[in-house]
Amino acid sequence: MNVFLWILQGLLAAAFLVAGTMKATQPKEKLAPKMGWVNDFSTGTVKLVGIAQLAAALGLVLPALTGIAGVLTPLAAVGLGLIMLLAAVYHVRKGEYSSIPVNVVILVLAGIVAWGRFGPYAF
Numbered sequence: 001m002n003v004f005l006w007i008l009q010g011l012l013a014a015a016f017l018v019a020g021t022m023k024a025t026q027p028k029e030k031l032a033p034k035m036g037w038v039n040d041f042s043t044g045t046v047k048l049v050g051i052a053q054l055a056a057a058l059g060l061v062l063p064a065l066t067g068i069a070g071v072l073t074p075l076a077a078v079g080l081g082l083i084m085l086l087a088a089v090y091h092v093r094k095g096e097y098s099s100i101p102v103n104v105v106i107l108v109l110a111g112i113v114a115w116g117r118f119g120p121y122a123f
Helices: 003-024 038-039 043-066 072-094 097-118
Strands: none
Touching: 003 043, 003 097, 038 072, 043 072, 043 097, 072 097
């Protein structure tokens, strides 16, 4: 199970490292064609989401790899779960139901990491 959790952590970290970097570094206008939701938020909010995703991506792997403050790994997973929950709520309110399954899958994967790292497979 420990290996499975590491794989989940790595996949989530890689995905959110890419997504967070895009949101944190690219102008909103460049993101808008692929991510229509950015038009409903300020540039600062989009950057904040990107930075939160970057922090969570780093938090999923670095504390465990370094052996420093290992509790940050499940907390990062909880943070990603919260981001996905808020994203799903946004999509429901906008009537964009096709986007919700992705949010739910990532929420579940982050929940599994949080459960495993807070519980029986903690560092």
